[in-house]
Amino acid sequence: MNALFRVITLLLVSIGTCFAHPGTIHITFISPNPDDQDFWGITHNFARASAKDLNIDLDIVYSATNRYAYLKNVRQACASIDKPDYLVAVFHRAIAEDILFIAEECQIPIFMVNAGIPKEDKATIGNIRENYKFFIGHMAPSEHFAGYLLGKQLIKSARDKSLSDTIEIVGISGRRDGPEALARNEGLKQAAREQNVLLHQIVFADWSGDKAGKQAAELIKRYPNVSIIWAASDHMSINVKNTIDRVGSSDKVITGGIDWTKDGINAVRSGLLEASVGGHFAELGFTMVLLYDHYHGIDFISEYPSTIYSEMHLLSRENIAQHYDFITNQDWEKVDFTRFSKAFNPDIKQYDSSFDNLNQ
Template identity: 35%
Template sequence: MTTFRWRLGVLLVPLLLLGAAPPEPAAPARARMRVVFLNALGTGGGFSRQFRGAMHAAAHDLDIELIDIDVGHWPGQILEQARQAVSGPDKPDYLITSIHRGIGARVLEVAEQAQVPVFVVNSGLALEERARFGGPREHFERWIGQMVPDDVGAGDRLVRLLIDAARARGRSSVKGPVEGPVRLIAIEGQWGDTSARQRHLGLRQALSAEKDVELLQSVTAAWRREESQRKTFLLLRRYPELQVIWAANDDLAMGAVQALEDAGRRPGEDVLVGGVDWTPEALEAVRGGKLVTSLGGHFLEGAWSLVLLYDHHQGRDFASERIDWRTEFLPATRASAAGYLEVLGRPDWEAFDFRAFSKAANPRVKHYDFSLQALFAQRHGRMDTNGNP
């Protein structure tokens, strides 16, 4: 009998233990959201400083751990850095990258294989890659979205603004009044970059629709200011009758301005120049009359992408509105440049509250408003598209 009771007790103990509710484990501390940014924008330019400054401020507001990695110039180097960024046990929750040097699909494939969601900013797939692979959430499921500028529209709008300014001012050159078409040259970016190619398409699109306009020559300066200065100086000697210089970004535009001054020409008077990016130096040149315009506003794409990814991480998928975002360029004019410079000349990005644009952080936000007016209103009241309060 004793042996039976002992055996029964041995059998009952585990059954009783199975029926007892175990104590609930303590909930693990929630780790910070971790994002890697593969930065191919460079470190020294005004546009890059604005882009990174706003992005880091947004990361701070949203409590995101942002790892900002400068990638190299060569395609193989960029691809290897992408592999390293998404490999290993400490891989990020998200990867943000811009597409350069014609290796966009391979970078997206690396993220796909690592099962890391990727968001593209600033420069997207080349047109031939887009035709093959489609857009976000199509061929590459982990490519969850993108926010890129309307570069074709920028190239088109810039040349139209310059041509209109030349016609309004009256055509002249170093040789005196000019008859016939408006004559211009184009200083292009790095031809392998999507943004450079699309701005070139915009240029050609506008020229095909314009009458009495002649493109004298188009040259690449690979986004380098010194190269723009050197080539513009040579082109001025070849084409002393030129009246307009279309530049693919502000660094190239300012290189052209320097070449004009070195040649004894008058930028903004007998030769009209325009660029893209809204760098503080370019805005100063617009305000001073040396540049006709600079198109910009896309420097906030990094910050806005973090807002979207933060919401996605919190279960609020931005696909409810869209997955393919396009940033519209706004022209800075002599009248509006001062308003933009007030904010961008010495930007204090920490003074802005990027958390206010998040749906997850603010249930009252029903639709994303990624406009400059909404951001600038936090400090200076409502601002219109001309940079005026």
């Protein structure tokens, strides 16, 4: 790690104080996107409802998509005079260790969410609380499984619709440096291998709907017999579907996405998309529960000594009616988040953050 970077970090940290908010828990989340980004908007609002129930002062800091701008926000949060009790952040490639180093130097417990540890950093980061003792927890979606689940469902749908004798697929993914996008891609590849279908190519659209739509048009030209365009997000998938309709391929090409955005779920219900995989919007909200308990002396490490993999679920036309109202209304204020906490409920033996338990 750059020596100058370490010096700057230590100087910034020394500016802050070691005092947290009296009488309440102060948590800062460094978000990679603002509220108007579909998935992150749901994630933030769910977490706000959880924090409110648990009397947590949750500060969400929005970052630009540039990872170094993200790192700057992490550094500023740690150097703040009003330093948080806990920091929550998202792993990015090339700065994963830098994020943990900052938390270590300012001695703020940090909990990572939403993305796995980048492959190239796993050896040096090690296990939770091993090489970085303030790295107290990690929750990430089963991204590989999400990509696999979507790919398998799209292949099934293509076969059910008899779109082609030979199923051909192309994929449109997120960022090249995003561990979540790369893991979803691997899931698609596994589904294609298992189902013995032809996966031509996976391209990267940087999570941009407009770029995904343009790429879809080029891919349909390049592979005229393609019957599935797999997309790594609902937002991109909807734009892909618009392109499919515009070029006159709606009777032979299908698509689906990941994230369970409101638009994505409505698109599944209306038949525009074949499926959406999601549920991981709840991660940040359940992290609030774990940190609340940790603050009150109940350490989740005994139950979760390693990464917590949040469940991913498939919504398709077959089961959309069962969950539609709960997911699209997004009335998280009706959820009593204290019922998930061991501090509030000493009889709880094991945490249950499953979607089925949430939707009760």
